[in-house]
Structure formats: C-alpha cells, structure tokens
Amino acid sequence: MFNTCLCCFIEMAVSGRKQVDLLGSLAAGSAEDFDHCCEPCLTTDQRIEALGFCVTCQEYLCSTCLDCHKKAKLSRNHNILYKDELDKLHTKQQSYNECTELCSAHKKEVIKFHCPSHNELGCNDCMTLGHRTCKIEYIPDKCRSIADGTEFDDVMQKLSGKLKEAEKISQMAKERSNDINECNKEIIKAITEFRKEINDRLDQMQQYVSTTAEGIKTKNIKIVQKVLEECASMISDIKSLQSKLNVSKSNQQHSQLFIDIKRAESSLKSNKLNDAEKSFINTNMHYSFERNSDLESLLSKTRVFGEIVSHSCYESANEMKSVDRLIGKEGINVKTSTDKRECSITGCAVLNTNKLVLADRENKKVKLISIENKRVQEEKALDSEPFDIAVMSQDQFAVTMPHIEEIVVMRTDDKLSCVRSIKVDRLCYCIDFNQDCLYVACLYPLSVIVLNTQGDILNNIPLKFLSNDYFPYITVGKDSKLLYISDCGNDSIVSVSLQGKVTATYKHTDLSGPRGMLMLDDGALLVCCTGNGTIHKVNGDLKQGKMMRQDKTRLHSICYSSRYNEVYVSYYNDNKLKVFDTQ
16 A cells, blocks of 8 residues: 555655655654654644654644544545654655646646735646746746745744744734723723612613623624634734745745745735724724713603713724833835925824824825835825824824814824814913813913813913913823923923923923923823934823934924834924834
C-alpha cells in the first residue's frame, strides 16, 4: 500500500502537482530535538514534533493532528507518510523556484503566473481566459530573490500591525461588554429604587421598562459578541498567514512564499476589521433610567413608568490615553485646489475615531481629513469665517461663526451638511461640548455661555478677570464642574467654576500665549502656545506641568486621536497640520 502511495506521490511531481522538498526539509532540521514541527499546532504557537506528513495537504502533523486527520470526512482518504517512511524516502530534490500549488479553478493545472494589474494568481488557463490583455508575471522568474527582498519583511510587518489592531479592537469589545453589564446594573438599580416609592399598581409598567432595558442589553451583547468572534477569526487568519510565510521561507519554497505573500497582501486590504469596529462604535450602548416627573407628583395617573434614555457614546468610544512624549511625524497637507488663500486652521477635532474636522478661517471652509490616508477627504464652503469646532456625537459637530454671531451644527453621515443654526447675541469664538451642553467662549461681553443642543441659554459665566483684547480657548472638565481657560494675555491657564470664580492658575516660564487645549483621560491638559511654539502638559489641578515640545512656530489649535495615538496641531497661516506620535 505504501508503494502505491509513493508512486502516486512521484507521479504528482512528474505531472506538475504540488509536492514538498522532503529531503531538503529533513536535512534543514530545526532548533529543537526533532526535525519537523506540526504545522497546524504552529498556528497556536505550539512547537510539537511532527510524526507524519500528509501528501495531499502538504502539511507535517503531530500524533494528535494525525488522528484527527484520519477521522475527518474530508481528509480520511488523504495520502499519509509516517516518520519511518519519510526517512526511507528518496525523491529527486525539486528546484526552489518550481511552482507546485494547484489552481483552485483548474484542478489539474499549477499556479505559475501573477497579474500585477488585478493582483491575481493563476494557472495558464486563468491568464488566457481572464487576463489576455494584461502584462503577466511568470512566478519562477519573479521569485528568484524574493526571500532576501524587502517584500517579505514588509508583509510580515504589516501583518503584525494588523494583528495588533485586531487585538486592540478585540480588547475594546471586551471592555465594552463589561460597560454594558455595569450600565444595565445601574439601570436596574435605579428602576428598583424608584419602584419602592410608588404603589403596587405600577408593577406592569415597571416590567415594561425593565424588559426594554434587558432587550437593549441582549441586543448590544450580541453586537459585541459578533465583533469578538470576527476579531478572533481575523487574529487566527493572520497568525495562520504568518505561520505559512515563515514555513515557506524556512523550507526555501520561494514560489510558495511568493504566493503566500500575495495572499497576505490581499488580506491586508480587507475592511473586515474596520467594519467590525464600526459595528459597535456606531451602536449606542450607554443608557440610563430617567424617572417620569408626572409620576413623582401624581402617582394616580396611568402614565409611562419611565424610559431608557440614550447618551452619546462618543467619549467612551474614543477614550484618550496618557500622553508622555511627542515625536514629530510627517505633517498633513490641508490645502485644496479651490483654496484662494493660505490655510488658517483655528479649530480642529477628531471625529468618528478616524477622521479630523478642521475650521479653515481664511478660506471660509470646514474640511474633513482622513487620518488613515492623510489627505483632505471633503470640504464645505460657508457663508462666513468659521473659528472653532466641538464634536457632539458620532456624526455631528458644532462650528462657531463669530462674525455673524452664530453656531452651525453639521453632520458627516453621507457628506458634510448643515443641520441647523443657533443664533447667539455676541461674538462666539471657542467651543466645547460636554454632557449634552455646548460651552461657548464669547467676546463683548467676555463670557462663557452654556447652551442646550436646541440653543437655549442655561448659564452665563462672566470672565471679568480676562482682557477683552484676547479671546480664550476653553475645555470643560469631565465632571462639568470646572472650565479651563487659556488666558493668552497673562500667559497662564486658569480654572473657573460655573459661577465664574477662579479656582486655580498655572504659569510657566515657557508658557507664552496659550491657545488651544485638550483634556486627556487622566484629567491632564495638553496646551499649545502661539507666543513661542511650545506644547505643555499640565495637571488638572494646575499645580504642576512641563514643556513637552517646542517648534518655534505660532501654534493655534490641538486635538488627539486615541486610535492612531497621534496629536495634531495647527499653525497660523500654514497649509499643513503638524503630527506627533505619542507612543
């Protein structure tokens, strides 16, 4: 029986079918006490001695995998060579550049060609039928030095990067699952506490709202579970590709290595990872229980027990990390062919984790930047000069228009569009958004007004300690109890209560003309200065800080992407955004 299998195996070599360089592989050995590792086990980082070889699958297998291989319906009739048979096998060593993998479309033909125009691999029939007009590459000629070239290293590096990204998103999904459970616990607790205050006639209403909360939880858990499964599948596929690349290189199977590299490159272009991330980023998973005020005052009425209220998940989906260093990278060109003047980016913000939105005052435009592609993706001309930007939700942001005393709310779902405008009675410059409220720094009079999303003024905070010669940039503390003001005229950062009382002040010898600010996850501030081009990190209590960077240029606004671990800073009358790596 073995002789028959062996003959079939040699026949395969003669007819151009896939085989492996068994003698070369056996001679190469490994760093272990055995000659070959089980290839399926290598995909899970286990180095186990191979006791057999499947000629059909072209894989070395350990005893466990051999048993499974012989039992599975699809592989039980495969040609298996055992270790003692491999030692006695004498077969002619094939050329390192010989193609052996069979074409999936034409089962008896061998993959020997690559079409660069379509990035497709195929046999002679494939190229004749589908790529007659293309410039075709003959793999044995192209793969001669591929093992020593940069393409292998480049693909492996990109795969490692994609693997890290998949693992990161998987971790985010796990954390989101915990958040969903904690959020649901708070909902149930709030419902239960409120239920104790009302009479038993509301049992049915209580059950309705509880069921709604549980239904949302179940739906969101399913979304996150699906993301976890997709990430797990992607991680497994990437590790499998890495394993195949390493095995092909180790066995000096250059043609197979070329094929594996091209497949890996195609895999790297997949959007599955981004789609998986968007599926839970774009799904609102933060809710709370809101009491019905009418029920509190008049329990005899048959009214809704309460409802589950959705909150913006933007902040949670884009949590910022601690920033301890800034390393300069290649900047982003923000000038477009329709710009009539040099760009002046006075406001910037990160939108949807992979886009930047900019206020170009000189060209009267809002511009949308793709962080991944580092280019202007879309722009919209406005009737007046925009100044600052605050992100309100996944696809909405507010833009201040000081010269017409207006705030424009825009969205980016299909394309940049204006949703509505909010009129204010003063020059509105800098803006921030926190807990469903807009905080707007204004001149004449110098103040911060607090608005709801419909434009109703909820609070007016005077800034009498500031000079009217400068408009301040602002950021709101995470608990919305303090405002942080860049006091450009006095070269300082000031924290102010919602009543306008100064609670702390920060000064530094190199803090000259502070402008744009952002708040990090640990409560610290990143501040850029127009006076001397410095960037400072300041503790939230304003007691300590340090200069992190100096570029000797007039810095204006600043924002941060946690996904890409990058800080973006704009300059006065400059067509580029400066980019800093925080890792």
